[in-house]
Amino acid sequence: MHLAKFKVSASSLRSFRLLVFVKKAHYHHGTHDIDLFHDKNWIVRGPKFLHLPESERTKLDIFQFNINRGESDNVYLQDSCFKDNLDKAMQFIYNEKLSSLDAKQVPIKNLAWLKLRDSIYQQLKDPRQQSQTYVPPISEIIHPSSPNNLVPLLINCNKINNSIWKAILKNGQSNDISTLDKFIHILQQTFDHTYEQNILPMMMNANDTDGAHNVDITNPAEWFSEARKIRRHIIMHIGPTNSGKTYRALRKLKSVDRGYYAGPLRLLAREVYDRFQNEKVRCNLLTGEEVIRDLDDKGNPAGLTSGTVEMVPINQKFDVVVLDEIQMMSDVDRGWAWTNALLGVVSKEVHLCGEKSVLPLVKSIVKMTGDKLTINEYERLGKLTVEDKPVVDGIKGLRKGDCVVAFSKKKILDLKLKIEKDTSLKVAVIYGSLPPETRVQQASLFNKGEYDVMVASDAIGMGLNLSIDRVVFTTNMKYNGEELMEMTSSQIKQIGGRAGRFKSRSTSDDIPQGFITSFESKVLKSVRKAIESPVEYLKTAVTWPTDEICAHLMTQFPPGTPASALLQTISDELEKSSDKLFTLSDLKNKVKIIGLFEQMEDIPFLDKLKLSNAPVKDMPMVTNAFTKFCETIAKRHTRGLLSYQLPFNLLNYNCIPNESYSLEVYESLYNIITLYFWLSNRYPNYFIDMESARDMKYFCEMIIFEKLDRLKKNPYARKPFAPTKGHFPSSKRRSHT
Secondary structure (H helix, E strand, O other): OOOHHHOOOHHHHHHHHHHHHHHHHOOOOOOOOHHHHHOHHHHOOOOOOOOOOHHHOOOOOOOOOOOOOOOOOOHHHHOHHHHHHHHHHHHHHHHHHHHOOOOOOOHHHHHHHHHHHHHHHHHHOOHHHHOOOOOOOHHHHHOOOOHHHHHHHHHOHHHOOHHHHHHHOOOOOOOOOOHHHHHHHHHHHHHHHHHHHHHHHHOOOHHHOOOHHHOOOOOHHHHOHHHHOOOOEEEEEEOOOOOOHHHHHHHHHOOOOOEEEEEOOHHHHHHHHHHHHHOOOOOEEEOOOOEEOOEOOOOOEOOEEEEEHHHOOOOOEEEEEEEEOHHHHHOOOOHHHHHHHHHHOEEEEEEEEEOHHHHHHHHHHHHHHOOEEEEEEOOOOOEEEEOOOOOOOHHHHOOOOEEEEOOOHHHHHHHHHHHHHHOOOOEEEEOOOOOHHHHHHHHHHHHOOOOOEEEEOHHHHOOOOOOEOEEEEOOOEEEOOOOEEEOOHHHHHHHHOOEOOOOOOOOOOOOOEEEEEEOOHHHHHHHHHHHHOOOOOOOOEEEOOOHHHHHHHHOOOOOOOOHHHHHHHHHHHHHHOOOOOEEEOOHHHHHHHHOOOOOOOOOOHHHHHHHOOOOOOOOHHHHHHHHHHHHHHHHOOOEEHHHOOOOHHHOOHHHOOOOOOOHHHHHHHHHHHHHHHHHHHHOOOOEEOHHHHHHHHHHHHHHHHHHHHOOOOOHHHOOOOOOOOOOOOOOOOOOOO
16 A cells, blocks of 8 residues: 555554454454455445446546437437536536646546536436426535436426525526526536545545645645745744734734734634724624625625634635734644644735744744744733732732632632622623623623623633733632643733733823732742743644545545544644644544534535534533534535524523523523534525524523623532423513514
């Protein structure tokens, strides 16, 4: 088995193939020689063309069909309009899918083309396949996935109402949808299905793939060929919190025609979008849940876009791309988005804003990519002081402008209730699973002075402008998902640095003054050590394979290989690489999400990889809803959010004072709704009625805010309410509107 530059060890592949073969064929261990897997007749199964004329198997640019004139029942010969539309549509597909590609580089695309023509020949020669009484289901029109039913679909495509075709083709401006447009859509979708589901899985020899053997999977810099064709200028803006890094990068972004701001949170992307709009700078918004196109009078979108880092268009050409919080590239869950953007964006200049801890890592990566590197380092705009003593009198010693930091929802809400009980201070709260809009509301009320004290998790570490005078740590320990661990100095600096971000309330000085303390001497000592410690440099960048890399590597495995097995192989190979500069995103969580839909055979392989990055919170109600959403994709249904059997009846004013319906229920509902938006942006033909979903989202945010404001006891101090049938309040289904 020749794997060339793939560097996938023969032993690991051989072992995996043995496992798959034993599982499928029920062979007993030791009965068959492992070398069986090197038999190319077993490894590669080329497609069979039973109906395609021999003369057309080598010459590709043929668009008509050679049908015998004696076949009187043939629609291709009898219906000149059908023939004309089919021939023109086939020529369009060829030009779109093949003529723009180097045939030597992508030979298996040619096989998909030949297989498509073979299927059409088979059906054109079979009168039973040419029924004019067939009424296509809408799901099959949206996503044609049965090449053996292609001709009946084409013959009867005009039986689907034009208003539905307008939605499918996203042609809302014109009433003129031609039969040719419909033919092109059906054939294009069928070609993609044939390539992804029939051709790609059976081509498993590296010598027969589309150039996959020329890519080194242990070197992610090679995954992004377009970016490697140019020498980019990487400009780093590094410094602590409140040093003006992002401000300088955005100033450059505003001066160019084509650019993208990539933020860590939807809130930050929206903030930059709003700032540009207020400054009369045209800008689009692009996040996983929200897309706003700033169109001019002629319908042209703005050249600048503000969005989340996961949404950066890798192969689009830019003048400037700003990657904010670049140190996040080492985050085990989301770091891949920063790493892939740094490696892959096609931009003359790439501005990186973040902590100094990422500097050596970026230097190593830039050395691999061959780009130019410029480093700008900034000092903090203001003074940060660690106080000598803990807060006197504990909670009663808190003062207006303090932010108390804790690391669990239960602890945060306990502190809110206790502070409001023992003092006259009004308390705002921020933690990770709160809706972003609720966090902004809480931050705004705190900044305006309507709330006196903030109690928050490390969610304040980025993305929120907070007028904090003093950060008060309750602990220096944090649960990492498996065990309680001491916080790193970088984490403590990131949180503590939020103090004094704006002009302090307690001083008339123009220079912001920030203070850090704790309730306990032991914790304060640990915090002081972290703040004063030297920089802890990051060593590893987290990455995630592109669709193209997965498609290439997939050709090395037997058909039916689970997506999780492919990802594990890539992870293992990255681990073995000599410099260990890159590691794969945390597979434990990814595999857990993949497990929710991996057995759904009707979801294409690459879609499964896409869905593995869905923002699914580890909450039972959320994972249950996500499974239902994946079934919609598998069955190619079209559904609105309200058509799912989920407890949306709880979006009711009467539930606000009822403590039986806890915060966690509404946090779960909110995640389900945002997950629906995420899926709708990627599968707009399946997930519809965004207006209702948007109403539900706003109403859910309002209920969460009201429940926090009226909190009388901690809902996380006991087992949270899990809604089941019979527990919903008596209300109309759409009471939220």
